[in-house]
Amino acid sequence: MSKLFVKGNEAIARGALDAGCSCYFGYPITPQNEIPEFMSKALPETGGQFVQAESEIAAANMLLGAGACGIRAMTSSSSPGISLKQEAISYMAGSDLPGVIVNISRGGPGLGDIGPSQGDYFQAVKGGGHGDYRQLVLAPGTVQEAYDLTMLAFDLAFAYRNPVMILGDAIIGQMMEPIRLIRREAQDREESESWRLEGYAGRKPRVIKSLRLAEGTLGKHNEHLQQKYLTARRECRHEEFMTDDAELIVVAFGSIGRIAKSTIRRLRQKGYRVGLLRPITLFPFPSQALQDLAEKGKRFLTIEHNMGQMVEDVRLALCGLAPCGFYGHLPGNLPTPDDFEGSILKEFASEA
Amino acid sequence: MSKLFVKGNEAIARGALDAGCSCYFGYPITPQNEIPEFMSKALPETGGQFVQAESEIAAANMLLGAGACGIRAMTSSSSPGISLKQEAISYMAGSDLPGVIVNISRGGPGLGDIGPSQGDYFQAVKGGGHGDYRQLVLAPGTVQEAYDLTMLAFDLAFAYRNPVMILGDAIIGQMMEPIRLIRREAQDREESESWRLEGYAGRKPRVIKSLRLAEGTLGKHNEHLQQKYLTARRECRHEEFMTDDAELIVVAFGSIGRIAKSTIRRLRQKGYRVGLLRPITLFPFPSQALQDLAEKGKRFLTIEHNMGQMVEDVRLALCGLAPCGFYGHLPGNLPTPDDFEGSILKEFASEA
Amino acid sequence: MSRVIFREERCKGCLLCTLVCPTDNIEQSQRTNKQGYRIVQISNGDMSACKGCGFCAQICPDEALTVYRSKADRTSEDLAEEEHV
Amino acid sequence: MSRVIFREERCKGCLLCTLVCPTDNIEQSQRTNKQGYRIVQISNGDMSACKGCGFCAQICPDEALTVYRSKADRTSEDLAEEEHV
Amino acid sequence: MSIYQDAIIAGFGGQGVMLMGTLLAVSAMESDLEVTYIPVYGPEMRGGTANCTVVISDEEIGSPIIRRPLTLIAMNRPSLEKFQPLVRDNGVVLINSSLVEPDLTDNGRIRAYHVPVNDIAVELGNLRLANMVALGAYVRITGIIALEVVIKSLSEVIPERYHHLLAHNTRALEAGAAEIEHKYPSGG
Amino acid sequence: MSIYQDAIIAGFGGQGVMLMGTLLAVSAMESDLEVTYIPVYGPEMRGGTANCTVVISDEEIGSPIIRRPLTLIAMNRPSLEKFQPLVRDNGVVLINSSLVEPDLTDNGRIRAYHVPVNDIAVELGNLRLANMVALGAYVRITGIIALEVVIKSLSEVIPERYHHLLAHNTRALEAGAAEIEHKYPSGG
Amino acid sequence: MQEIQAYKSPGILADIPTHFCPGCHHGIVHKLLATCLEEKELAEKSICVAAIGCGAFIYNYVLVDSLEAPHGRAPAVATGVKRSRPDSFVFVYQGDGDLASIGLAEIMHAANRGERITVIYVNNTVYGMTGGQMAPTTMVGQKTTTTPGGRKPELDGFPLQMTEIMSRLRGVHFAARVAVNNIKNLKKARKALLRAFEVQKLGSGFGFVEFLASCPTNWRMTPVEANERVAGEMIPYFPLGIFKDQAAEEG
Amino acid sequence: MQEIQAYKSPGILADIPTHFCPGCHHGIVHKLLATCLEEKELAEKSICVAAIGCGAFIYNYVLVDSLEAPHGRAPAVATGVKRSRPDSFVFVYQGDGDLASIGLAEIMHAANRGERITVIYVNNTVYGMTGGQMAPTTMVGQKTTTTPGGRKPELDGFPLQMTEIMSRLRGVHFAARVAVNNIKNLKKARKALLRAFEVQKLGSGFGFVEFLASCPTNWRMTPVEANERVAGEMIPYFPLGIFKDQAAEEG
């Protein structure tokens, strides 16, 4: 099939459509507006529903409603708007509801700017909402991956009956690259049959809720959720680049992962044995891959476009097996391969 | 001065008043309703303002407005309501604004229940909102501490121009205990003079905002915030109980810290050398204290009323110096000293 | 004669039924049920006044009442009244 | 004679001033300023028609115009008009 | 040995069990003891039963939540049914025998005190005093607090607008204590 | 050595620089090269200047963001002032000499190409074709893409309702290329 | 002797005790709702969106497919439901705190979009579930746990009249205010609810029925006193009636 | 020759180029606002609460103490400000997306509480800052980037008429809709704004002024065409006038 040259945002929208997404609920915010804009045209054409919600809160709650009907649906926003969705996401997790949430994040805190940043890692991965829940988090590094991972997100959301977040940034959202589309079979209408709401005709009424007052029930639900998250570990995905002979492994995700790759290519040319591990799933986190590398005696440097968030997960994964340095590129400043060279070289020097 | 027998919630309200809080903005939610209820009576009597906001979002944004005026103000809520405040908290952090937010948290995710739980640790400590910010987090373990730490929260909020959260749970909020009040001098009206809004008469107009579009400005602000958080490390507070000769240190915060103390007392009677480290500030986290104990060769067990959140900070603090076990009491189930005995004994057995 | 059956364990003693009964056929009793509520009873233990209109059952928030209306009580006036109130 | 002063670098060429000028005294020019906007100018370079009413300056979203009204132009009719529109 | 006592107090919503708990707790505070009190709250209270837990000690109190209490005041039948099995062996159970049949008591395992607190209260002129009768009895049985301190503490927990009722409450506390002295001369 | 080229394309909002970028990028894609394109967006665009960055390579592209580009197309003066200092030594700078005075060029450090794209476009009958003139010139200078591929790609980036203008655009691309051949016979 | 049952419990109403306080009107509204669903044969295709408040447990009593919405967001959740399953019958059950305070934007926008849903709005002038705080509907002077001196309009504003606000939005095709404090009003309430259901069946727009209801517990009244307050204090400020019936007006 | 300056730039208006697109009415509203603040001598005691939208940068142009509010929440932020500093003059500058969509609950509740603040509401029927998506005020049939086929009332609802909604809330003491598309309307706008300021000075209640405004960029029109659309399409649906002036009505 021929290639299409599209923005990351459009790739996400197309990925959703090709994964069978039939409802989109959103509210405008830069730098993700191409998603609702694309959907507002494409969905009605395929019999789906596009709703411009009155707010991000409403959009997230519409997603909850659609999820309860067992429908593949999506919402998207950017950092401040994602903060507003936290209550609904917590409810979805608490009610075992699927749904895909896209965060094309921007610089924060507050209104910040509309440039790229990875300041929302903690919010996405540790749970910005209340309670002990997790969402699966996928972090594309290319426009093709934005498309592919969006399709995957829907499958995971329904496989685990859990919210799944696509965490991109302004680079992923605004960048254009060629992509190849995947043609999918018509969507499996059965995937939600055993639990979705549609009127009780022919069976017993169903209730979908997160309130669990009776003694022991909330505890049991929390146990069930933990079990789900343990199972989800098998979904771990990451990319390794030139790690085999590397002394130093740079750990970086999303757009920073790909930019760091440029730096690494350049440093390789200069003879430095440096490699890259790019987590693709941020939750579950590819801890095992890191441990495996640590056991081979590698050293680590985490690079993020924030003041240090994923590095905690890296350190927890390494668990004392190996140290991990950190270089945080300031949110608000655009990252380029040049920016990472110094810190990588410094890390080399520090122990070599 | 004589003692007062009050609920934790009332202690918080009184602490706020005695710290000079003159505006309260809130929205009802169990189990913290005694705070707004007390304030609705007490504040108008002292010339302050009580506003029952239309929502938690509105309440948090009123707090932002009051903070910008350099006024000591507070909002309070419980888990789902706190999720809704995340955007405003991020804005406050991004605008260097003081304010006190109380979370008398309950079981989650979603609507969960109204019982105690510590499921909101991540949200409070890692930042549930978007962007690279932190709030200072204080976790009382007694009603007296609820009162004292609320007063401290206001001082810290203004010293650092940053939101400060009191993280309690349904136990802290609903429990009654005797407390001693502290009489304070009248509030220092000068603390905000150099930055607050009040009309520009006699000086240049001031702008308080978090939007930073000009190149480099958002990055600089993020650096400034990190500097602030580093400085705040000196505010670390924790309690140690029988750690000197202990082999095993239980790390637990808030109500779980005090309940664990009962277990430890009981185990001491049985001859087990177990001690307690109870973090009082959750951010900044008392990492140094943990490291000091680790260097003395102690082992650690974190106990939380959730599925494992603070334990990550403990492990990051210990940084491979010592391992740390974990026992998570299921949110939704009430914790008692009996519940912790087994896991402490198991931890003892595991390596002894 | 129409009949009213109480499910005592369901009654919460709110007395709303007594407000709507056109014949004052229900009154508070001295008894409390297992839940501690002071329940209602047929006034003076005399069912004969009951018209079987079912108003008490309609309003009872707790479905504590069942009314069996005898055909005899089903006068055309009652029906007319029902339609017009 | 009243005078209109343009701050060309501020003009965005929106032409709103031309809409409100009662004497069609302003028109689009062929010049672009540094920002790339096609700016306005006095129609035919002739200032004499200007009444000095200041409407152009009032509506200009970009404060690109300053109007100096000569006392001579300040007729009572103008004033009356101003009051009543 | 050090002083330690804990109690669950339970009954119908309207029986004033929360007031019993706070009065007991304030009395402990006034006796210079450490004390915590924790109620149930929220929709669970609605319509159904209410209960609270009081822990009294001369040492810092760790847990305010007690799964297996040393003592129980059961103001009605559902409360007894729910909490009696949790009471520790040989623990004290004070039963409102006006509402609860004696045969429900787990006599072998716990120490039961049957006091017809409703009847005594009605005798005193007001059914609503039943809670004070029960507390008077409890205090006398356990001896954890002096009755006089409880009586003195009344004015701290009863809202000012009801202070004309202080004397009635005092009488009820005393009546409860007296009933124990009379019925269980060896007890307490 | 492998193929690699990057470019910043900058100008006024209305000059069609985004279209230049996408056309260049799609042409690269059609030439079976790897390519990324990234625009500026949001309020920064409002009123002021617009710019985008294109990276073309035969290898996987790491960074779509380029701080120090190899080439620059400056459609107006502010763009030249802003980006020229960032161009790498000996880099290519294509300047819209219809709007920018030649003396602003950093001649010693970079390789400057002065093309009066506005004037050429006006000659072709439409000022709006200036962007295509510039792109034609750029492609000829750098040789990164064949002009024919660019012309073939036009129909992919120009919305269907404007396809009657394809011929005009083609002519503009060609005119730009021709200008380079004519003016800088050794260049490109 | 021949007998008929004068009032039949609807089959979809669970035969279990409710958690409602004695005399709480929520219980009556639940019954009525269940009756009307059955009467219109809608139960099997219903999806109930429960809001947060004392009515949150409706799924325990009215046995249809049900979903819990976060506080205030039920109209948005219902929008997601109805857009996903346009053939289902979607109704929302909200309290006055939920709908008129935290959820004001959601209800107004769902109404304005003309979502084909039916909203049952139970106005008891107070936050019931959380223990009696001021609601947007609390009457002037009414004492609540957060207006210890009574609601003061200069500080707290005036009680919101939601049916009036709703009926002015063009997406709303039916809006009525009813009460269940006596048999006469109960019958009118039934008619209004049935009519609102029809509007959804017609697929024309949004249906809204406000129920004035008592909350004896938080009004600190006996059930009988509370029932009387509905007529004595609420109805004068919140007048009953059908405020809008688009189809009827047009046809 | 003697001369006077026919229009004086208000001193608190910064003498710097704005970021607004050519012909954007925000610029005119800014000027008017600054003029009125000066005329009433309110600038020195003003606190401006800026909302998120193209007007968010007002603090760069109208030089008074200023505060940025999260999108939609400016009325809540202003409530916090005014309650903290009752002596200051507090005004809010919001767009139609900000006020009528995400912030609908906040504006209505602040209005209903009768907060002593003045809200300047700039309705340009579109989300300007984010690039022209549908707003709650978008006209039926209007094409936007999220209504590529034009706004469809059956799916998207009808445009909200906020001044009408506001004027019916009892806490609102002044509500008007004005335009700045010609000199006549500009003068009326000035009068309305001055009156709204007075209401706050009187301390009686909430003041609301809706400005109909153009957004040439997102309407895909020239500034002149856009200016004409205000009169041709907007005013017929959003009629101008003073909808409420409590003090005037009472006195």
Ligand SMILES: Cc1ncc(C[n+]2csc(CCOP(=O)(O)OP(=O)(O)O)c2C)c(N)n1
């Ligand atoms: C986000 C959030 N805020 C607050 C609450 C607490 N809460 C539960 S129900 C309720 C209000 C109930 O009042 P109303 O809607 O009037 O219903 P009622 O109980 O009176 O029927 C509130 C504030 C919550 N669950 N979630």
Ligand SMILES: Cc1ncc(C[n+]2csc(CCOP(=O)(O)OP(=O)(O)O)c2C)c(N)n1
């Ligand atoms: C929570 C949140 N959601 C969305 C946005 C993105 N956003 C910025 S301005 C705006 C709307 C602007 O429209 P309007 O209020 O009509 O103002 P205008 O620009 O048209 O004057 C939006 C949605 C945001 N900043 N924050």
Ligand code: SF4
């Ligand atoms: S059926 Fe009618 S008359 Fe008989 S008890 Fe009930 S209400 Fe009264």
Ligand code: SF4
């Ligand atoms: S209405 Fe029902 S619950 Fe109330 S008193 Fe009558 S029978 Fe009992």
Ligand code: SF4
């Ligand atoms: S001052 Fe009046 S007449 Fe003169 S140019 Fe301006 S608008 Fe025209």
Ligand code: SF4
């Ligand atoms: S109104 Fe101002 S900006 Fe617009 S054309 Fe006239 S002078 Fe220029």
Ligand code: SF4
């Ligand atoms: S609190 Fe009020 S609304 Fe809730 S169940 Fe009780 S009476 Fe009904």
Ligand code: SF4
């Ligand atoms: S986008 Fe619209 S509202 Fe924003 S500045 Fe431009 S014209 Fe004005």
Ligand SMILES: [Mg+2]
């Ligand atoms: Mg209510």
Ligand SMILES: [Mg+2]
């Ligand atoms: Mg707008």
